[in-house]
Amino acid sequence: MPRPIQATIHTQALRHNLQTARSRAPDARAWAVVKANAYGHGIERAFEGLRGADGFALLDLDEAQRLRALGWRGPILLLEGVFELRDLEMCSRLDLWHTVHNEAQIDMLAAHKTNVPQRIFLKMNSGMNRLGFRPDHFRAAWTRLNALPQVDEISLMTHFSDADGAPGVAAQVAAFEAACADLPGERCISNSAATLRHPQCANDWVRIGIALYGSAPDHPENPASHWNLQPTMSLRAQVIAVQDLLPGDTVGYGSSFVAAQAMRIGVVACGYADGYPRICPSGTPVLVDGVSSHTVGRVSMDMLAVDLTALPEAALGSEVTLWGAASNGAVLCIDEVAACANTLGYELMCALAQRVPVVVD
Numbered sequence: 247m248p249r250p251i252q253a254t255i256h257t258q259a260l261r262h263n264l265q266t267a268r269s270r271a272p273d274a275r276a277w278a279v280v281k282a283n284a285y286g287h288g289i290e291r292a293f294e295g296l297r298g299a300d301g302f303a304l305l306d307l308d309e310a311q312r313l314r315a316l317g318w319r320g321p322i323l324l325l326e327g328v329f330e331l332r333d334l335e336m337c338s339r340l341d342l343w344h345t346v347h348n349e350a351q352i353d354m355l356a357a358h359k360t361n362v363p364q365r366i367f368l369k370m371n372s373g374m375n376r377l378g379f380r381p382d383h384f385r386a387a388w389t390r391l392n393a394l395p396q397v398d399e400i401s402l403m404t405h406f407s408d409a410d411g412a413p414g415v416a417a418q419v420a421a422f423e424a425a426c427a428d429l430p431g432e433r434c435i436s437n438s439a440a441t442l443r444h445p446q447c448a449n450d451w452v453r454i455g456i457a458l459y460g461s462a463p464d465h466p467e468n469p470a471s472h473w474n475l476q477p478t479m480s481l482r483a484q485v486i487a488v489q490d491l492l493p494g495d496t497v498g499y500g501s502s503f504v505a506a507q508a509m510r511i512g513v514v515a516c517g518y519a520d521g522y523p524r525i526c527p528s529g530t531p532v533l534v535d536g537v538s539s540h541t542v543g544r545v546s547m548d549m550l551a552v553d554l555t556a557l558p559e560a561a562l563g564s565e566v567t568l569w570g571a572a573s574n575g576a577v578l579c580i581d582e583v584a585a586c587a588n589t590l591g592y593e594l595m596c597a598l599a600q601r602v603p604v605v606v607d
């Protein structure tokens with residue numbers, strides 16, 4: 247028997263979350279963002295649940311190729327565009343749309359030999375200072391691109407730095423709109439946070455990432471349940487040992503946890519080498535047979551301990567849900583675990599370790 251740990255990808259939840267995000271922007275077309283191997287879910291595993299999207303947005307040519315191999319014939323957008331001239335041949339071959347965010351990419355396009363003009367998303371740096379042309383250079387970039395025979399339609403995009411928080415999107419929207427006021431082309435500005443929190447910003451296309459995967463972009467201000475999002479990845483393991491502790495007994499490396507009174511703990515077949523953050527402190531929530539409990543002591547490479555004191559039914563083989571949905575349907579949102587690790591649901595799902603077997607339901 248393999249080690250009793252498994253991740254489950256929930257196809258129906260992916261479908262549901264896509265639908266939920268779409269309902270915030272009913273007039274926009276939706277890119278399903280599947281970079282980072284569909285946020286750790288696996289492109290092939292997530293595809294069935296997300297194929298109702300209007301297109302897929304990602305970064306790696308390899309991932310684009312895998313989508314085409316799955317039979318996807320609709321739009322695919324490279325969110326960082328190409329990295330070298332050769333990549334443009336792949337764009338032509340696989341019919342990929344790509345972002346242009348700097349002059350070097352325009353130079354490459356100008357040098358690209360193709361009879362089929364390419365579909366471009368021209369990116370503005372409206373304040374995030376990551377990728378894109380500054381507003382005062384945007385029009386010149388557009389004009390230069392538009393003059394190239396290699397270029398077909400040009401869409402206009404930008405990315406928000408603060409759609410999930412108090413600063414909001416107003417300043418960036420204003421900068422974007424002012425700089426492309428009379429330029430033709432479709433607009434694409436909203437990510438998950440903007441689509442959920444600022445639905446009035448949705449224009450021709452929205453780019454939905456994290457919301458597809460059941461994590462709230464603005465947790466803890468709003469939990470995933472507030473946005474009607476369901477977990478799409480459940481990480482479950484089993485209790486492989488039970489220990490009865492006396493007052494004063496310690497648990498795990500560093501003996502950092504000391505039992506104040508007699509207690510019963512379960513040792514679970516999940517550790518940081520499975521992608522469970524070592525930094526999660528004692529007291530991080532888990533579900534044991536679908537009932538709330540918490541971790542005890544330090545997370546080690548292959549194991550962690552959970553409190554069974556209040557769960558007399560729990561025993562060897564009991565199911566422990568580290569995040570996602572338990573078999574009985576109870577939910578422990580990945581965002582709650584992430585918060586204990588001082589990070590985001592994004593990072594946890596992307597870091598699911600290779601050694602964890604994954605099934606699709």
Ligand SMILES: *Cc1c(COP(=O)(O)O)cnc(C)c1O
Pocket residue numbers: 279281325405436437438439453454455456457463
């Ligand atoms: C990753 C990414 C998104 C999706 O962001 P979420 O917060 O996951 O919705 C959208 N646009 C760009 C350019 C991205 O890189």
